[in-house]
Amino acid sequence: MVLLTPFARMIPLPETTMRCRYSVVAACILASFGGVAEEFIERLEVQGDFRRLSVQNIAGSIAVLSTDDMQRSSAQHLDDVLNQLANVNFAAGASRGRFVQMRGIGERSEFIDVINPSVGVLIDGIDYSGLGISSIAHAEQLEVFRGPEATRFGTNAMAGMLNLTSKQPDFRRDGAVSATLANYNSWQLSGMVSDAISEQLAFSLTLDKQVSDGFIENTYLNRKDTNDIDELTARGRLLYRHSDQLQWQLIAHVIEQNNGYDAFSLDRNRTTLSDEPGKDKLSSKALALRSDYNGLSGVDLMWQLSWLSADSDYSFDEDWSFVGIRPGWEYSYFDRYLRSREQWTLDYRLVSDDEGRIGEHTDWVLGFYASGRELDLQRLRRAGSEFRQFDSSLYRDNLALYGETSTALSEQVTLIVGGRVERYKDEYTDSGELGIKQQHTMWGGKLSLNFQASEQAMIYTLLSRGYKVGGVNGEALSRAGDDGFSSLLQQATFEPETLVNAEFGVKGAAIDGSLVTRVAAFHMWRDAMQVKGWLNPDLGPEFAGFIDNAGRGRNYGIEMENRIVLHPSFTLHVNAGLLKSKLGPYVTQSGLDMTGRDQAHAPRFTYQLAGDWFLSEQLTLQASVQGKSGFYYSDGHNARSTSSELVNLRLTYQLEQWQFALWSRNALDKDQAVRGFYFGNDPRDEYAPHTYEQWGEPRRFGVTASYQF
Known part of the structure; x- marks a missing residue:
């Protein structure tokens, strides 16, 4: 854009x-x-690829969202941004939506078992996969890679990747502060500053604080803040230009999240009855050191070493009710998951420059990647007066070699060939004195033929292969000895999944900038497809989840993004996606035959229609409609959502360096489900199964004041 x-x-x-x-x-x-x-x-250039190129010149379905794009819907969190994108969905099951699906592929929750993301998350090159993006305030841009990106990102990008870049240090002073007040007792205060410390040293710092009561009323406790938001995010960069050939960068992140979690209602609305509301806490710290050196003949050298430590506390009232709601039928359970994560990554890369080509028309990239991750879990569950504890530990290390060549076959045709070989090794232990070791070697790659029809138009064909690691079903193993759960012994582990993607795309722009368009058609084949299964032997409150391999699956469709200047004072943005997905041969533990059914969280239609209308010198009106069709919540049952349409409005007044905005998200107050389950949990109807849903935010309205300096 x-x-x-x-x-x-x-x-x-x-x-x-x-x-x-x-x-x-x-x-x-x-x-x-x-x-x-x-x-x-x-x-806007894509910063997450090997080379910084315009999104219009890279093969693949990539969306680059600027600050303007995120501001259009007054976005305060990633949830608010993802609704803009074609063939992108997300799931909550927590205080925020941090599980992302692209083209119908992606995880939807994490309990005992370690999730292996199909859609990864990078923030300033640091791997936050599984943790999500906490704040988008004053971000430089968000890049959304749809489809497998194994060559560039490895195992965490089988279905795509989110790449967020915070403000780059600038040797000229640049800064902004903003304050927001909104309904539901909400406020946000954020700021960004970048400046030079010396001729060689510059910094940038972004701070964001968000507070809200949330959108749930707990009538049993007579409270309206049991699903509240309380988040602090800090991101900083320090840039040192040693010389024209060498620069260093130190990156630091801190996240403190102390959110409530009380989202599901027995009455299937926004009113809960929990006597023990849960929490969704996260405390994380990250550091990265990056070096860029271009003093060698024919090749540039880049490496980044990063470290991240995160502790989370996720808990919820499992019965969603209180003692005394239905004597003789009720139960009282509370579930808590304490996780710690320690990781390091090293990415070391050689990139050819103009003098380092193979022959006259070939550029190349050669890289090495290594990572180590330790994940510890302590599950504390109270079932009535009985307390249960389950501990597990997983250590995973990854080693990978990757490379890519770009060969100009003619002035208009370029051939790109890339590949990655990655080996991972897992060591799993738990409190049941079980130890499992796994290791696999996986590979992915891409083959792309790009035809540059003109300076404004490119046509590409792309064949790519992605992969995702396997793992251990800790919950299945921990419950296999319980009555009715012995069949879970067959679900001790699950295998890696692979995906092959064939894609055809067109990217173009009018010479005068009045039209920018990107269209991609794709067909993807999944093998050893990982699906989430559930076992609920007597349809009561006791159930267990596990990850299973369901043979093959298919996902195919089309997505487009357009920006059209209809008038010097009016610009239209049209994004739309069509998606068809199918499960391969798969029968659930409860006997449901899911063969041929749509995959979970894969809406067949997603769209955004948005307009920017410049009413006067100072006044701008922005409006958008975002929608998606209904979709299945799980691969283990047939409960599904209804379609949804959200209307967002923003009126902005600009006065020199000040900006004032009056805004509303979901202005028509429509319900949008962000997570769903199907089981019996209400003792008042003797645990008859129902579809229980977590709802996204209702009508929001607020005012934001910003100052640029």
Whole structure:
């Protein structure tokens, strides 16, 4: 996308351009300057790939969201952003939605078993897969890679990758602060500053604090804050330019999350009856050291060494009710999961420059990747007056070699060949004195043929292969000795999954910038597909989850993103995705034959229709409609959501360096389900099975004031 930042740099502009103020789109600038406008347009580049290139020149379905794109729906969290994207969905089951699905593929929860993400998360090159993105405030950009990206990212990108980049250090002072007040007793205070310390040293720092009572009323406790939000995020960078050839960067992150978790209701609404509301806490710290060196002949060297430590506390009232709700039928359980995670990663890469090509027309990349991760779990469960504890530990190390070549076959045709070989080794132990060791060697890659029809249009064909590691079903092993659960002994482990993707895409733009379009059609074949299964032998409150391999699956469809300047004062954004997915041969533990059914959390239709309307020199109106069709909640049952449509509105007034915005998300107050289960949990109807759903946010409205300096 080609946009100005929400606060344009302080560049003297002609009078016609001043009418556009600081948040105008490229079309308005073009109307003022004609061909000279290019120097005032910020072109977004993909930072997560091997080379920084425009999204219009990279094969693959990639969306790059700028600050403007995230601001359009007044987004405060990743949940608010993902609804903009075609063929992207998410699941909550916690205080926030941190489990992402792309093209119908991705995990939906994490309890005892360690999840192996199909969609990974990187923040400033640090692996947050499984932890999610805590804050998007003042982010430089968010990149969304759809489809397998094994060559670049490895095992955590079988279905795609989210890559968030925080503010880069700038040797010119740049800063902004913003404050938000909203309903549900919500407020947010955030700020960003970047400046030079010396001629060689610069820094950037982003801080964000969010507080809200949440959207649940607990009538038993007479409280409205049992599902509250209380989050603090800090991200900083320190850049040292040793010379023109060498620069170092130190990156530091801190996250403190102390959210409540009381989301599911026996009455299947936003009113709960829990006497012991849970928590969703996270405390994490991360450091990374990066070096970029271009002093060698024909090759640039980049490496990054990172470390992350995270402790989480996730708990919930398992019965969703109180003692005395139905004597003789009721039960009282409380579940708590204490996790600790310690990891390090090293990514070491050689990238050819103009002098380091193989022959005259080939560029290349060669890299080495290593990581180690230790994951410890302590599950504390109270069942009535009985206390149960389960401890497990998993240590995983990964080693990988990867490479890619880009060969110009002619002035218009480029062939890209990439591959990655990765070996992982797991050592699992638990409190049942069980020890399991696993190791596998996996491979992925891509083959792409790109045809640059003109400077504004590219056509590509892409064949890529991704993979995801296998693992151990700790919950199945811990429950196999219980009455009715002996069949879980057959589910001790699960195998790696692989995916092959065939894709055809077109990317184009009008010379005057009035149209930018990207369209991709894809067909994906999944092998040894990992699905979430559940065993509930007597349909009561006791059940166990496990990960199973379900043979083959297919996912195919089309997605498009368009930006159309209909008038110098009005720009239209149209994103849409069509998706068809099928489960391969799979029969659940309860005997349900799921063969041929749609995969879980894979809506057949997703879309966003958004407009930016510049009403005057200072006033801008932005509106969007985001929707998705209904989808199945699980591969283990047939409960499904209804379709949803969300309307977002934002009215912005710009006054020099100040910006004031009045906004509303989900302005029509529509229900949107973000997680669902099907089982019996209500003693008042003798545990008859129902579809229980967690709802996304209701109508939100607020005001935001921002100041750029």
